[in-house]
Amino acid sequence: MKTKNHRGFTLIELITVVFVIGVILTFASISVGQHSDQTLEEEAKRLHYLIRLASEESVLRATSLAMEFSKHGYQFVQFAGDQFVPLEGDKIFRKREFPGDMEIQMELFGQAVSFEDQERVPRIYILSSGEMTDFKISLRLEDSQAYIITGNVIGQTKLLAPGAQSDEFGV
Template identity: 35%
Template structure:
């Protein structure tokens, strides 16, 4: 009788690489989920988290075909997605891009091209993108925004709202940005720097 041979199929190189990437992402976020106690340790952990999430947002923009923005909030930061109807926040609890809250002694700021703190993304405002409807008013325009919001017939009231602090485009490019994270009574800080070609780096700055 003819013997039957069972063909055994192995894994391809691409399949192995995909698995390794998934394992690496899982291990990264598992490590970041540990809550260190000291402000210096928490600053290091949160800056690593922001760096990893910025890279995830860039990938998400490419995969979804939608521009993704990072918005600095009063107590942390969150990611928003640009749809035809405008900006919408990512709020799903199982998404890595869900809103993040920072401890009260941790701070995050956007730096302008001169390296000073900037509450508004002036470069983003030059694009044909709508202002974020979920952003808070710029500190310098708070009074103007309050007055505008008091008039429901004022169509220009949203112009006083802030633009996202960082924009990740579906083309794989991004608007240059520098986000600085610091902590009270800690002698160093971290900068998350994005280049136009999509490269994102994390830098430690000693005071």
């Protein structure tokens, strides 16, 4: 009798391979989703802490600062002469860019800000007296809830995680 050489895969082998690929893709997509959420949280915390640090530095150095925002990032500036100039050579208060897929919305004194107007750059003023512009910043990725950073005129700031709502400042 002749033996037949079978070539190819059985149905069980094909189903097993498809199942394994499905499991791998599921874990990969979960991992990517967590990374995006972690990036958003880190960026929100960084911005919040930098605003608080700038407020403390402004009081300690007896100089007023400001933060200029665009839809792509932010930078710290200082009033020199009759204009604002970026802080150069400072490792902490350097210019920073948002990750490409991050969206920012901003309110100053309760009014929504447009990032399209080049004449009126959105700024948070941080005065040497400890006062600052009343603001609300919302950071989000496309399919996620927003982190909200708020600040009031007496210099208090707060970071609200997604889903948390609070208009009160604890003293």
